[in-house]
Amino acid sequence: MKAEFTFSSLALRNLKRKPLRSVILIIAIALLVSALVFSLSFVRRVSSGIRLASERLGADILVVPAGSRGFAEDVLLENKAKSFYMDKGIIEKLKAIPGIDSLTYQTYLTTMQGLCCDVPETVVVAFNQDTDFIIKPWLTEKFGRKLQKGEALVGSESAFNIRVGLVEVDSVLFGNIFRMVGILDKTGTGLDNALFIDDGNLEDIMRKGKTDLKPGQISIVFAKVKKGLDPYKIAGDIEDSFVEVDTMARKDIGKSIITTLRDINYIFIFTMLLICFLSGFLTWAIFSAIANERAREVGIMRAVGAKESHIVFVFFLEVIILGSIGSIIGIFGGTALSIVLAKTFSIMKNLPLHLGVAERFIIGGAGFLVGNGICIAGALSPILKIKKMEPLMAIKKE
Amino acid sequence: MVTQIEVSGLTKEFAVADQTITAVDRVSFAIDKGEFVSVVGHSGSGKTTLLSIIGGIMKPTSGQVLFEGQDICAFDDDRLSEYRNEKIGFMFQFASLLPMLTAEENVMLPGLFRKSKSAGDQTKVRELLHVVGIGDKCDVYPSQLSGGQQRRVAIARALMYDPRVILADEPTGDLDEETENDIMQLFKGLNRERQITFIFITHNLELAGMAQRTLRMTRGNLREA
Numbered sequence: 001m002k003a004e005f006t007f008s009s010l011a012l013r014n015l016k017r018k019p020l021r022s023v024i025l026i027i028a029i030a031l032l033v034s035a036l037v038f039s040l041s042f043v044r045r046v047s048s049g050i051r052l053a054s055e056r057l058g059a060d061i062l063v064v065p066a067g068s069r070g071f072a073e074d075v076l077l078e079n080k081a082k083s084f085y086m087d088k089g090i091i092e093k094l095k096a097i098p099g100i101d102s103l104t105y106q107t108y109l110t111t112m113q114g115l116c117c118d119v120p121e122t123v124v125v126a127f128n129q130d131t132d133f134i135i136k137p138w139l140t141e142k143f144g145r146k147l148q149k150g151e152a153l154v155g156s157e158s159a160f161n162i163r164v165g166l167v168e169v170d171s172v173l174f175g176n177i178f179r180m181v182g183i184l185d186k187t188g189t190g191l192d193n194a195l196f197i198d199d200g201n202l203e204d205i206m207r208k209g210k211t212d213l214k215p216g217q218i219s220i221v222f223a224k225v226k227k228g229l230d231p232y233k234i235a236g237d238i239e240d241s242f243v244e245v246d247t248m249a250r251k252d253i254g255k256s257i258i259t260t261l262r263d264i265n266y267i268f269i270f271t272m273l274l275i276c277f278l279s280g281f282l283t284w285a286i287f288s289a290i291a292n293e294r295a296r297e298v299g300i301m302r303a304v305g306a307k308e309s310h311i312v313f314v315f316f317l318e319v320i321i322l323g324s325i326g327s328i329i330g331i332f333g334g335t336a337l338s339i340v341l342a343k344t345f346s347i348m349k350n351l352p353l354h355l356g357v358a359e360r361f362i363i364g365g366a367g368f369l370v371g372n373g374i375c376i377a378g379a380l381s382p383i384l385k386i387k388k389m390e391p392l393m394a395i396k397k398e
Numbered sequence: 399m400v401t402q403i404e405v406s407g408l409t410k411e412f413a414v415a416d417q418t419i420t421a422v423d424r425v426s427f428a429i430d431k432g433e434f435v436s437v438v439g440h441s442g443s444g445k446t447t448l449l450s451i452i453g454g455i456m457k458p459t460s461g462q463v464l465f466e467g468q469d470i471c472a473f474d475d476d477r478l479s480e481y482r483n484e485k486i487g488f489m490f491q492f493a494s495l496l497p498m499l500t501a502e503e504n505v506m507l508p509g510l511f512r513k514s515k516s517a518g519d520q521t522k523v524r525e526l527l528h529v530v531g532i533g534d535k536c537d538v539y540p541s542q543l544s545g546g547q548q549r550r551v552a553i554a555r556a557l558m559y560d561p562r563v564i565l566a567d568e569p570t571g572d573l574d575e576e577t578e579n580d581i582m583q584l585f586k587g588l589n590r591e592r593q594i595t596f597i598f599i600t601h602n603l604e605l606a607g608m609a610q611r612t613l614r615m616t617r618g619n620l621r622e623a
Contacts, residue, residue, distance in 0.1 A: 017498055277402070286604070300494050301507070304488065304507055308476075310479075310511050395455075
C-alpha cells in the first residue's frame with residue numbers, strides 16, 4: 001500500500017533533500033534546548049529544595065550563634081557536618097520576646113569516624129523531646145513512644161549515605177553505644193542525613209570527652225510566632241535585643257545560596273539569550289536559503305492552486321519537524337546533563353530534593369516550546385516573504 | 399457559442415530601473431467555451447504576461463478579465479487560488495515538476511490544495527499517465543525522465559482535475575517533432591471530446607495553424623492573425 005500524499009509527506013521529502021542542512025539546524029536547536037533544560041533543572045532544583053526544606057522545618061524563625069547563619073544553612077540544607085554552639089540561656093531570654101509562641105532547640109555534634117564513632121562523618125542531632133515540634137509529629141504517629149536514653153533514630157537518607165540504616169543495630173557515637181531504633185520519614189532537609197538522639201544523652205557524651213560541646217550549650221533555636229504576626233519583625237526584635245545571636249526568618253533560609261543562584265541565573269539567562277539569538281539567526285539563514293532555492297517550486301505550487309496559507313503551512317511543518325526533533329533531543333540531553341552534573345556541583349549534590357517527573361515534564365515542555373518558538377521566529381520572515389510573491393515572479397526567480 | 403473569457407482594456411506595466419515597460423497594452427478580446435486558440439508573437443511581445451494574467455498568476459496594472467462572467471482581477475488570494483486550482487490547467491515553457499515528487503505525485507499535486515479529495519484519484523492519475531504515453535513511469539522521479547516525458551507529466555497534471563481552460567506556454571518548445579505532433583493531437587482530442595478551451599503560445603506557425611483561431615501579440619498589442 002502506497003503512503004498517502006499529504007502536506008506532511010511533502011514537508012518530510014523537502015527536508016530529506018538537504019539532510020546536512022537539516023541536521024545542522026536540529027543540532028543547533030538540540031543544543032539550545034539542552035542548555036535551557038539543564039539551566040531550568042538546576043535553578044528549579046536548588047530553589048525548590050531550599051524552599052521545601054525551610055517549609056518542612058516548621059519554624060518561623062531560626063536563632064543561631066552570631067556569625068553562624070552559613071553553618072546552620074550548611075547543616076539544614078546541604079547536609080554538611082558543622083558544629084556551632086551558643087549558651088542555652090538564650091531560650092529563656094527569647095521567651096521574653098513578645099510574639100513568640102513556642103520554642104525548641106537542637107544541638108549538633110559532628111561525628112569523626114575512627115576517633116569517636118563507628119559511623120562516617122555526619123551530624124548527630126540532640127533534640128528536646130518535651131518542646132520539639134520538628135521530629136515529634138513523626139515520633140507520635142509512627143514510633144508511638146518517646147526515644148529512650150541510648151536510642152537513636154536514623155534520617156531517611158542515612159541508610160544510603162552512611163550505611164547505618166538497619167534498625168536494631170548498635171553503633172558507637174562519641175564513645176557511647178546507641179541502638180538504632182527507627183528510620184525517620186523523608187523531610188527534604190539536610191537533616192535527612194543525620195542521626196537523632198534525645199538531648200538527655202549529652203551529659204554521657206560530654207563525660208567521655210570525645211566532643212567539643214560544653215555543658216549548657218546548644219546549636220540552634222527554632223521558634224514559632226503567634227498567628228498573624230510578622231516573623232521578620234520579631235526576628236529583627238531578637239537581633240536588636242541580643243547581640244550574641246543571628247536570626248533567619250523562614251523565607252531567609254538559604255538566602256545566601258539563592259543570592260549566589262541569582263548570579264548564576266543571570267549567567268544562564270545571558271547565555272540562553274545568546275544561544276537563542278544564534279539559533280534564531282541560523283534558522284533565519286537556513287530558511288532564507290531554502291526559500292530562495294524553492295522560489296520556483298513555490299511559484300509552481302501557487303500556479304496549480306496552492307493558497308498563501310498552504311505555502312506557509314508546508315514551510316511551518318518543516319520548521320516544526322526540525323524544531324521538534326531538535327527539542328526532543330535537547331530535552332533528553334539537558335535532563336541527562338542535569339542528572340550527571342548534579343553529582344559534580346556540590347550545591348546540587350548535597351541538596352535533598354530531586355526533581356519529580358511532573359516537574360521534569362514541565363521543564364521539558366518549556367524547552368519544547370522555546371525550541372519550536374525560536375525555529376518559528378527565525379523562519380517567519382523568509383516564509384512570509386516567499387508566500388507574498390506573485391506566483392509568476394516566484395517561478396521566474398532563479 | 400458561450401463566451402468563456404472576456405478581456406477588456408488589459409494593461410500590465412513593469413517598473414525596470416527608472417523606466418516603465420508596458421508588456422500588455424490595453425488588450426481586449428473574447429474567447430468562447432471550447433475554442434482552440436493559439437497566440438503567436440516575438441519574444442518579449444507580452445504573450446506570457448497575457449497568459450499569466452488570464453491564468454491568475456499575475457495581477458494586471460489595469461483592465462478586466464471576466465471568466466464566465468466573474469472578474470478574476472477582483473478576486474482575493476484565496477479565491478484566485480481556487481480559480482487556478484479548479485478552472486485552469488497550466489503548462490509552462492520550462493520543466494515545472496517538483497523534483498522530490500514522483501510523476502504520479504506531481505500529477506496529484508493540485509489535489510493537495512483542494513478541499514475535497516476523491517478516492518479514485520490514484521486510478522485517474524495512472525490512466526492519465528497512460529493517456530500521455532508514460533503509464534510505466536508513475537513512480538519515477540523527474541530527474542529520471544527525459545524532457546519530453548516531463549512535459550507529458552505536466553500535461554497530465556494540467557488535465558487531472560478536469561479544468562475548463564488549459565493555458566499552455568510553448569508546451570512543445572523543446573520537444574522533437576514526433577512528440578510535438580503527439581502532444582498537439584492529444585490537445586486536439588481533449589478539446590474536441592471534453593470541450594476544454596485551449597489557449598497556447600507558440601513560435602511555430604505550423605502549430606499555430608492547427609488552432610481554430612490565432613491571435614498575434616506585437617509589443618503588447620493584440621490582434622487577430
